[in-house]
Amino acid sequence: MTQAIDLRAGMTFVKDGKLIKVLESNHHKPGKGNTLMQLKLYDVRSGSTVQTTYRPTEKIELAELITKPAQYLYTQDDTAIFMDLETYEQYEIPTASLESERKYLLENMKVAIEFYGTEVIGVTLPSTVNLKVVETQPSLKGGSVTNGGKPATMETGLVVNVPDFVQAGETIVVSTQTGNYEKRA
16 A cells, blocks of 8 residues: 555556556645645556546555566557567557557567556556657757757657757667657667
8 A cells, every 4th residue: 555645657556446557647736725646547447548636645555566578579450469578478458558658669679568467457668768760850050959959750650859960860769758858879
């Protein structure tokens, strides 16, 4: 058991028999009244998303998850296929439940599959990924790291704000937690 104030994005808990994943967590202190936790939650089994609030001291039962090393193989229709790196067993995960992770997945990427008992519930990505820039504005002469930057579209469709000197065709390192440019690869 933990308290609602300790919930962070990516954590999974059990509430009324439902398996809930935290997508966003914000500590909110209105001008008048008690502090609240504003949460964007995802029901792992039904696929529904809801915005709700909890009192910071409300008790939450964290789900006991097991992770196994796996490799992302490919996506077919609306299903992503992963392979267990130890047993070579393949797992299918609906792409709807990988909404935030899909923009970072590249074929043959090593990830960790999350299990709740024997039920596959999601994927844990590495902290950073190397992605190729497929489209961005041409770099400006004299562009530097301190300028505001420009949007760049990655090979997965993810749009990242990059420094002016980054050009199409380059590979960059992107944080999977924040979605921000880290450095050139």
